[in-house]
Amino acid sequence: MAVANIKVSETPLVLYALRRADDALILGHRLSEWCGHAPALEEDMALANMGLDLLGQARELYTYAAKVEGAGNDEDKFAYLRDVRQYRNLLLLEQPNGDFARTMARQFFYAAFADLYWRAMMASSDPTLAAIAAKSEKESAYHLRHSSEWIVRLGDGTEESHRRVQDAIDDLWAYTGEMFAVDDSERGLIDAGIAIDPAALKSRWLKTVTGVISEATLRPPSNNWMQQGGRSGSHSEHLGHLLSELQSLQRTFPGTTW
Amino acid sequence: MATPNTPLWEVFIRSRNGLAHKHVGSLHAADATLALQAARDVYTRRGEGLSIWVVPSNAITASDPSEKGMMFEPAESKIYRHPTFYDVPDEVGHM
Numbered sequence: 478m479a480v481a482n483i484k485v486s487e488t489p490l491v492l493y494a495l496r497r498a499d500d501a502l503i504l505g506h507r508l509s510e511w512c513g514h515a516p517a518l519e520e521d522m523a524l525a526n527m528g529l530d531l532l533g534q535a536r537e538l539y540t541y542a543a544k545v546e547g548a549g550n551d552e553d554k555f556a557y558l559r560d561v562r563q564y565r566n567l568l569l570l571e572q573p574n575g576d577f578a579r580t581m582a583r584q585f586f587y588a589a590f591a592d593l594y595w596r597a598m599m600a601s602s603d604p605t606l607a608a609i610a611a612k613s614e615k616e617s618a619y620h621l622r623h624s625s626e627w628i629v630r631l632g633d634g635t636e637e638s639h640r641r642v643q644d645a646i647d648d649l650w651a652y653t654g655e656m657f658a659v660d661d662s663e664r665g666l667i668d669a670g671i672a673i674d675p676a677a678l679k680s681r682w683l684k685t686v687t688g689v690i691s692e693a694t695l696r697p698p699s700n701n702w703m704q705q706g707g708r709s710g711s712h713s714e715h716l717g718h719l720l721s722e723l724q725s726l727q728r729t730f731p732g733t734t735w
Numbered sequence: 736m737a738t739p740n741t742p743l744w745e746v747f748i749r750s751r752n753g754l755a756h757k758h759v760g761s762l763h764a765a766d767a768t769l770a771l772q773a774a775r776d777v778y779t780r781r782g783e784g785l786s787i788w789v790v791p792s793n794a795i796t797a798s799d800p801s802e803k804g805m806m807f808e809p810a811e812s813k814i815y816r817h818p819t820f821y822d823v824p825d826e827v828g829h830m
Contacts, residue, residue: 517741519762519773526776623772630765 480731483550483558489662491546492565493672494606495555496708498538499566502556503716504587505531506723507574516577523623527584530616537609557727561710561717568707569652571716575645578631578638582645585624589685590656591617593678602670625689632693639694646690647698654703656682743792744770746777748784756788764789 485491508528515521539552569587574580595617598610631642657675659667666672690697706712726733741763747756759778764770770789779787798806810816 517763519764519777522780523773523776526780619775626768626772630769 482560483554491542494538494542496565498535499564501531501535503566504570534613541605557724567655578642579645581624581627585628586653588620592621597673628689629693632695650698651704655705741765744789745792746774747788749786
């Protein structure tokens with residue numbers, strides 16, 4: 478690796494924007510991995526569309542983080558020149574695509590949260606975050622609808638599709654708790670009305686999720702132990718592989734364009 | 736292609752208020768809800784529409800191309816059916 482990682486001054490607001498930007502970039506990248514590989518052309522397009530929605534969200538959030546930080550970083554540097562330990566995304570979103578059921582379960586868990594999150598963030602006292610929320614909310618609402626419909630059809634489909642989506646839900650469940658966690662850095666932003674308290678969204682999230690799971694004739698996961706670490710840079714083994722692909726070009730040919 | 740679990744659907748999109756839904760293509764989907772989503776994802780990515788209809792392709796009864804003589808040629812010689820034989824007074828303006 479010829480190019481050094483950038484340094485980021487993670488003041489609370491910079492960190493807050495970076496965490497959401499990383500969520501959007503990493504999940505968007507995961508969805509882009511389906512391009513040309515989805516089970517049908519229609520679904521290939523749908524997955525790529527959702528990936529592009531998320532990439533758009535990531536760009537706006539990175540740009541805002543760069544502006545707030547004011548240290549000469551930009552969206553490309555944030556995306557291409559930070560190492561695994563500098564990434565702040567939720568562990569859920571870096572989990573590999575697996576089969577289609579697993580991708581839909583990951584999308585469903587996150588979209589059910591993002592839909593509520595962005596809708597609440599439209600009331601942020603930070604005008605830039607409120608504007609990003611207004612745009613992202615419509616995108617997330619569709620991601621939720623799309624993934625919910627698939628969870629129901631896979632769960633209430635064939636024996637094989639039921640088994641696969643049940644496995645995915647059981648495996649990914651432990652990563653859902655991180656969405657509702659708040660650390661000291663975010664507590665101040667919540668008190669200032671810049672951020673919303675995600676814990677307040679949990680009961681509605683659970684209602685949506687359990688409703689769809691039951692309609693899909695699936696069994697709600699019973700484990701309550703939750704994995705965390707993504708927000709502070711402790712990631713699963715999968716993120717490094719993702720980043721090596723995402724960053725390979727800029728790391729090999731710094732600043733290259735086409 | 737035989738796809739018993741994902742039959743063919745025809746997609747109609749209305750691009751603006753006041754216009755009619757127009758046929759834009761077809762797609763495969765398991766049911767009406769997924770067909771509508773797929774139509775949104777495949778056919779409205781560049782802001783093409785405000786409203787979508789999806790119709791099962793097998794619900795459409797089509798004219799037989801081999802009967803086009805009987806079906807359509809008789810109309811070709813009846814130019815008086817076109818409203819072009821009237822003098823419209825200037826005061827009427829744009830009709």
